[in-house]
Amino acid sequence: MSEVFETLFDKYGGVPVVTEIVATFYARIMSRPNLARYFRNTDMDALKMHQVKFIAYVMGKPAQFYQGRDLQTAHTGFSISEKSFNEVASILEWTLEDFQVEDADIQTIMEAVENTRPLIVNH
Secondary structure, three states: OOOOOOOHHHHOOHHHHHHHHHHHHHHHHHOOHHHHHHHOOOOHHHHHHHHHHHHHHHOOOOHHHOOOOOHHHHHOOOOEOHHHHHHHHHHHHHHHHHOOOOHHHHHHHHHHHHHOHHHHEOO
């Protein structure tokens, strides 16, 4: 009998694993000058904690688990390009693959990321 999980967040190990995924994701982003420039003067520890909560929400935790500014407000003034958004999305997908997230689950997560595009790009 297979194990039944309440959410994708629970399926992949909850906070400890998602924290590792987020740390790897940001290490990869910060190694790319085009993307790292968006994070100048950013408290990366606070951002990582915030991102863990956001990914938990994307992976099925209740909306109240993620509390923060709305995505459009949070990204206003950064002039994030389509190219940068695509690159970040690719890094996230690659990171999820490295953490052995199943293809169908990656697709679910990436669809949620894609739905954020209009709130993030060019504001």
